[in-house]
Structures are given as C-alpha cells and as structure tokens.
Amino acid sequence: MKKYFISLVVFVIMLCGCTGNKIAKSMNDYREIDIRNLRESAGRLIGEDWTLITAGDSTNFNTMTASWGTLGHLWNRHVAIVFVRPQRYTFEFMENGDYFTLSFFEMEKYRPALQLLGTKSGRDGDKVSEAGLTPLATPYGVSFGEANMIIECKKIYSEFLNPKSFIDTTIIDKVYPQKDFHKMYVGEILGVWRR
Numbered sequence: 314m315k316k317y318f319i320s321l322v323v324f325v326i327m328l329c330g331c332t333g334n335k336i337a338k339s340m341n342d343y344r345e346i347d348i349r350n351l352r353e354s355a356g357r358l359i360g361e362d363w364t365l366i367t368a369g370d371s372t373n374f375n376t377m378t379a380s381w382g383t384l385g386h387l388w389n390r391h392v393a394i395v396f397v398r399p400q401r402y403t404f405e406f407m408e409n410g411d412y413f414t415l416s417f418f419e420m421e422k423y424r425p426a427l428q429l430l431g432t433k434s435g436r437d438g439d440k441v442s443e444a445g446l447t448p449l450a451t452p453y454g455v456s457f458g459e460a461n462m463i464i465e466c467k468k469i470y471s472e473f474l475n476p477k478s479f480i481d482t483t484i485i486d487k488v489y490p491q492k493d494f495h496k497m498y499v500g501e502i503l504g505v506w507r508r
C-alpha cells in the first residue's frame with residue numbers, strides 16, 4: 314500500500330512539473346486575472362526580468378526585448394508605458410497598429426531568448442524561431458506560448474520624448490548621444506493573462 318502511495322505522489326509531482334513547463338497552445342491555457350491582484354513590482358517585472366513588446370497581428374508582427382517601462386494608473390485607467398526607439402523594426406508595428414502585448418517569462422530559462430530578441434532585428438530574419446519561441450494569437454494581438462504572463466494593451470497616447478523637457482540633462486548625453494529619442498507609448502491594459 315505504501316509503495317502505491319509513493320508511486321502516486323511521484324506521478325503527481327511529475328505531472329505538475331510537465332504541465333508547468335508546457336508551451337501554451339492557445340489562450341485557453343491562460344486564465345485572466347485582475348491587474349489589481351498583480352503582486353510583482355513593475356521595476357522587477359520589466360526592469361530586471363525584462364519583457365517582450367510585440368505589435369502586429371498573427372500574420373505580420375514583430376517583437377523586441379524591453380527593460381524600460383512601467384505599469385500604473387493614469388487618466389483613471391490601468392496602463393502600461395513603454396519606450397521604443399525609432400530605429401527599431403518593432404517601432405513600425407507600434408505605429409501601424411492599435412494594440413501591443415507585453416510578454417513575461419520565467420527568466421532563468423528564457424533570458425538567452427530575450428537577449429537574442431533584444432540584439433537582433435526582425436528586419437534581418439526570423440529571430441523568433443531562432444530564439445525558440447512559439448507565436449500565440451491573443452484576443453488583440455500576438456504573444457508567445459512560452460510566456461507565463463501576457464498583458465494586452467490598446468494604445469491611447471504616444472509621443473517622442475522632448476530633449477527640451479529633460480530636467481536632468483545628463484541623461485541626454487548618457488542615453489541619447491545619437492539624439493534618437495524614444496517614443497513613449499501609453500497603453501490601456503485590456504487584459505492580464507497568467508498560467
């Protein structure tokens with residue numbers, strides 16, 4: 314009896330391990346959560362663990378790694394704010410579409426993939442396949458089956474950072490020697506999905 318019980322426990326542990334690492338095949342593998350229940354800080358999620366900004370639709374999209382941005386509350390809406398330099402291929406997709414997604418991953422495992430997606434351009438080839446990620450259609454856009462959290466956003470405001478508005482002007486010399494100021498996108502959060 315004890316032997317059967319141990320086998321059962323081992324089986325359940327293995328099953329949990331398998332499902333935890335599974336690649337999501339559809340949004341059915343995710344459950345929608347209330348943004349107000351998100352316990353992680355934006356500084357940790359975006360700044361340390363990084364995110365993928367993806368814009369476009371499942372027939373034509375691009376993605377890039379981002380570590381600058383935030384999650385918060387603005388104009389009585391829950392928002393994500395991201396910053397994209399104009400030379401990024403993703404910039405064209407951000408400009409042409411109404412929506413974008415932020416995808417979050419188990420970082421120990423996916424940091425090399427995000428490093429690749431943050432150094433290669435989608436202009437030069439299929440970097441998503443090279444990074445080993447599986448595109449996944451979301452209600453409003455595209456994410457990846459490997460993501461453990463997806464935030465869907467609708468663009469509600471965008472503008473280039475204005476060099477004249479910097480109070481700490483040392484940032485300009487440090488971050489913008491080429492004067493390629495980021496465009497800021499404020500996205501209203503439409504859904505947060507977790508698995």
Ligand SMILES: Cc1cc2nc3c(=O)[nH]c(=O)nc-3n(C[C@H](O)[C@H](O)[C@H](O)COP(=O)(O)O)c2cc1C
Nearest residue numbers: 378379380381397398401402403431432433434435
């Ligand atoms: C950790 C990390 C964080 C990054 N954060 C940003 C960012 O917040 N904004 C940005 O414009 N580029 C950022 N980049 C650079 C883009 O991800 C990179 O230039 C990418 O290759 C652009 O791809 P694309 O041309 O396919 O859009 C980051 C890169 C890395 C590795």
